[in-house]
Amino acid sequence: MRSICIAGKNEIAIDGLQCIIDNHADLEVFFIPNKNDNGIDGWQPSFKKYALSKGVKQVSLDDVYDIENLIFLSLEYDRIIKPERFKSENIFNIHFSRLPKYKGMYTSALPLLNGEQVSGVTLHKIDSGIDTGEIIGQKEIHIDCKDTARDLYFKYLSNSKLLLKNHIEVLLSGDFLSFPQSSYGASYYSKSSIDYSRISIDFNKCAFEIANQFRAFTFREYQMPSFGAWQIIGTEILADKSTSRPGVVLSEDDAGFVVSTIDYDIRLKKDYYPALWGASESGDIATLQSALAFIDDVDSRNNKGWSALILAAYHGKTDIADILLDAGASLSVCGYNGTTPLMYAFSHYELHGDDRSFHMLISRGADVSAGDNAGKSLKDYMVERNCLDLIQYV
Structure with missing residues (x-):
């Protein structure tokens, strides 16, 4: 039986694994998560959590070195691969740049620092160098003059998914062409090229x-x-x-x-978003109204994945939630785990016995049947936790 191992993180690794699971039941499938993947969804979903939920076997690099018919696919994997240790030659990577430019680190920041108008994503063979392997396929990405590093990163993700989808079958069959990278226009940046602890x-x-x-x-x-x-x-x-x-x-x-x-x-x-989020948590109406005058997206989430409305709902700030809804906040905005503002209002009720935010959100049209990333609805959690005081409303 042929085997495939996907190593990496985030949406791109999940998308690649899902493609294999859905279309290639004949393959023996393994996965290797990055070291910092704790199995909990954050601003990006956990590859480890997803893979284990699908019954895929977790392995280490040492486990796959001796598999002869292996296809190894690195998708934002955090370790340098040494191809000479593999018995297989089918070792591939998707790199977030338009190789041969921007080998190495910080490909979401450096093209912007250098004023680039174009970047890309590259599918290539892994050789003994750093992002120097022969190129199998690429997608070019336009960089808008207002794109931030975060914007560019998400462009990399979406285009990498398309690149992988377009090439997965030829990788599995071995029926692909590749060509060496040009030395002209090549560039490389190491981990020391940007010191994020001392940004100025x-x-x-x-x-x-x-x-x-x-x-x-x-x-x-x-x-x-x-x-x-x-x-x-x-x-x-x-x-x-x-x-x-x-x-x-x-x-x-x-x-x-x-x-x-x-x-x-x-x-x-x-940046008035920290003030917006802080006021939504504390109930400071004056600060909230001041911040609202200077923001473009009231549903923007903080680094924990909480929008202003979620913060207000969880902390029982009914007046704040009402103002946010009048300002255009969405009742369907979710946290990283898919939890809705109404679910967070229910959590506040569980903790404090205060149901005012819960009832207000329902009166404003909150969807009581919406499910989270685990597929559970508010009613499911009420039954699971034996907290049935409000179940009549859902």
Whole structure:
């Protein structure tokens, strides 16, 4: 029997494994999760959790080295693969860049820092180098001038899924062509190329370069760039030529700062989302209303996957939840595990005996039948926990 092992993390590894499970019952399937995969869904779903839920056997690299008919597929795997240790030659990787450019690390940040307009995803053989193997297929990705590192990462994910879907059958059959990477235009960046513990913005640059720095370091789940006491959520290059030395604050208002650069003044937009989320949790109506004036997406989630409405529901802040709904918040926005605001309002009732947020959300049209990622509805949890006081409403 032929065997396949998928090693990696996040949506791309899950999508690859699902494709194999759904279409190739003839294959013996293994998986290797990344070291930091604890089996719990976060801002990305857990590959380990998904694979185990499908009954796929977890193995280690040592377990698969001696399998002769193995197909090994690395999808955001966190270890360097040594092909000489495998008996099989069918060892592949999807790399988040348009090789031969941006071998190595930080492919969501570095193209933005360098002002690239195009990137891509590459399916390639794994050889003894770092992302140097022969190319099997690629998809080109357009980088918008407003894309952040987070935006680019999700473009990588969606395009990698398509790339894998288009090539999985030829990988399994061995009926594919590959070609060596060109030396022309190649680049490599090591782990030391960016020190994320000491991010600082260099203002002795043109406005375009400064804007690129801010968007390259904008990835809410990991870090946000800052200026003074404020996180910065975006920038705007102004038409005014800078006459002050680079880095001078020309003005500040509630919306942000205007700062001089080498060429054009640049506006730095203050990030009001932390204030929005904090006010939704604490019940601070004044701060909430102030923050709402400066945000674009009231359903945006914090680094734990909680929107403002979820925070208000879980903490029983009924007045806050009402204001958020009037401001356009969605009753169907979910946390990372698919939990709805109504489910969080029920959790608040369980903890505190306060059902006001629960009833308010129902009165505003919350879907009582919605299920979470585990396929359980609110009614299921009420029965499971023997908390039936509110079951008549669902």
